[in-house]
Amino acid sequence: MQIELAIPDVAMLFTQPPMSGSSVRQALVSSSESLVSGATVCCDSTFAPEIVFVVGDTQFEGNHVSCWRLTGSDWWGALAMDRTTGVDAWTSEWPVGSMISAALAANEAFKFVMRRLPLRGQADRVFFEESQSCNWDFGAVHVPEEGVDLGMVDVISAGAICQAALYALMRFPNVRMSGRIFDDDLTGASNLNRNMLSSVADIGLLKVQVVARCCSAKLRLKPIAVRFPGDSCKIGQLARRVLVGVDDIPSRWEVQRHAPGWIAVSGTSHFGVSSSAHRPDEPCCGCLHPVDDPVGANPIPTVSFVSFWAGLAMTVRLLRDALASSYSANRQHLWLTPLRMDLPHAGMWLPVAPRRDCPAHCLASRVL
Structure with missing residues (x-):
């Protein structure tokens, strides 16, 4: 082609x-x-x-x-x-x-x-x-000329979605961020079509090291070669903002249980994208995804632009939260079908309802 x-x-x-x-x-x-x-x-x-x-x-x-x-x-x-x-x-x-x-x-x-x-x-x-x-x-929001200080942000996964999110974040002038990135996986040749911060020379290297090095000019990320939740001594307390880019649903629940503040979660399924954000007082990612995927252990076929959309949506949510311009409750969840963005329902903004059976036992589910 x-x-x-x-x-x-x-x-x-x-x-x-x-x-x-x-x-x-x-x-x-x-x-x-x-x-x-x-x-x-x-x-x-x-x-x-x-x-x-x-x-x-x-x-x-x-x-x-x-x-x-x-x-x-x-x-x-x-x-x-x-x-x-x-x-x-x-x-x-x-x-x-x-x-x-x-x-x-x-x-x-x-x-x-x-x-x-x-x-x-x-x-x-x-x-x-x-x-x-x-x-x-994505909806306009005012960004001050002096830029945005995101503070401490932890990133769960150094795979395609989080790499896309950080790639997008680095395109903003005057954005500052510190934090950690968690993953124990190595860069493989099959990752290169969708891992936005990786190159052929990175094959065989830890993904967290590749990402931390590539981001070092603008974002200060400490690479932690541990899969979350992993060793609690190495992980410690999560930051007040957390980006989650894992497709494994139980891993999302675990992050939600440990997160003290705001989290954004993006995932992919077939050719679709799911992206959401959750403050401590809102319905959480367990309310949104209460059941594990029965085929979650199988290899997930992924095409590059689907992962990119998931990461870009997560970056927009992070910036809006830092600017005190988060989406309203009826836009807490976004479902995108990137292949046919010309169709009227290719992108759907949705609320998230609390559930009594929330696997993360969030505050919103406990007050029902």
Whole structure:
């Protein structure tokens, strides 16, 4: 598969790990073969792309292949096919909108490939249809010019979701954070398609070490090579804010039982994303996910952009909490189906109801 990016060679404003280079184009070209084996990036005027993504108001002459234009604002991103008029240049200061539009583009690249493959059931083809246009909006919130101090934040898992969350967080100017990251897993070759902070050179290294090193320019994370809850002597008291990126449901309950303050939980299931946040007085992640997945011990097939959406949603929740602008109770839970963001119910904001049988025995469940 070949993709063309029509993009001006603009300068990098600050370090963008794991990319390196003084300009966007240079950073993309230097990433060739280093992020995913076999994924090459080059500047080639004779290149024959199969799909094209055009960024902002960049001028582009169509060449009879599928072409989408990416647009957006600080907190909103969009994608539209064959749009050539009425588009604006990127002038946003905050990066959420650009990451939304990039994730929407990744959806289309994936679906382009899937349409070439035989499917087990013809009914599944609906998931892989082209989106003529689609968008997503996390809702605008004011970020002070001096930035945001997130304080101490503990991160449970150094896998795809938490790497996506930290990747997104590092794209914000003037964000400060300290904390710890817990995981005992090693970086594998199969992780590279979705672990946003990992490269081919990191295969075989502890994920927590890879993440802590990659984030060190902006975020101070202490790597703890222990799977939570693990050794309580090594873990100690959790921070007042905790990010949880594990798909294992009992592990989420355990974090909820130990967390003294706010936690955000993101997970994936098939092509769907679940993201929620919980203060001590609110229904918890045990109320939201009260039953363990009976197939939780089996390998989980994961595609890169689904994990990225889960991490991005978690980062937005973290920033909003730090800015005292958390979502309302009727938006405590977000369910996303990224493959078809052009459909009316692809993203659903939902409340979380307390349950008497909450496995984490949260405060909201005990007062029923």
